[in-house]
Amino acid sequence: MTVQASLAGNGRELTIKVDGRFDFSAHQEFRDAYESMAADVQSYVVDLGGTSYLDSSALGMLLLLRDHAGGDGADVRIVNCNQDVRKILTISNFEQLFKIQ
Numbered sequence: 811m812t813v814q815a816s817l818a819g820n821g822r823e824l825t826i827k828v829d830g831r832f833d834f835s836a837h838q839e840f841r842d843a844y845e846s847m848a849a850d851v852q853s854y855v856v857d858l859g860g861t862s863y864l865d866s867s868a869l870g871m872l873l874l875l876r877d878h879a880g881g882d883g884a885d886v887r888i889v890n891c892n893q894d895v896r897k898i899l900t901i902s903n904f905e906q907l908f909k910i911q
Contacts, residue, residue, distance in 0.1 A: 815843035822852045826875075829860035834867040844875055854879050859890030864898050876907060887911055 813836055814827045826843045828836065844854065854875060858864070876884050887909040891899065899910055 813839040813843050824851045825855040825857055827857040831863040832861045832868040833865045840871050853885035856888045857890050858895050861895055864895050869902055
């Protein structure tokens with residue numbers, strides 16, 4: 811499992827890419843990916859294109875990111891989900907909280 815973070819859009823969009831299993835072992839690395847960035851980040855993209863597995867702790871980490879980004883007014887998109895990951899997000903009603911593409 812690896813977590814990579816990169817800035818785009820003049821430092822206003824942070825992309826966090828998770829490869830492999832997205833579970834509790836990624837907690838600190840995922841959190842560091844967004845907490846260590848400058849405060850002027852306005853939108854977040856979580857790229858799950860390389861994610862093979864997602865568990866309840868990963869769902870919690872996504873909720874923590876959403877809170878960090880501003881809660882209900884946050885611009886957080888989850889992109890490139892495979893069918894299994896998308897199903898977990900759908901069952902968890904994350905489509906109500908995030909833009910899933």
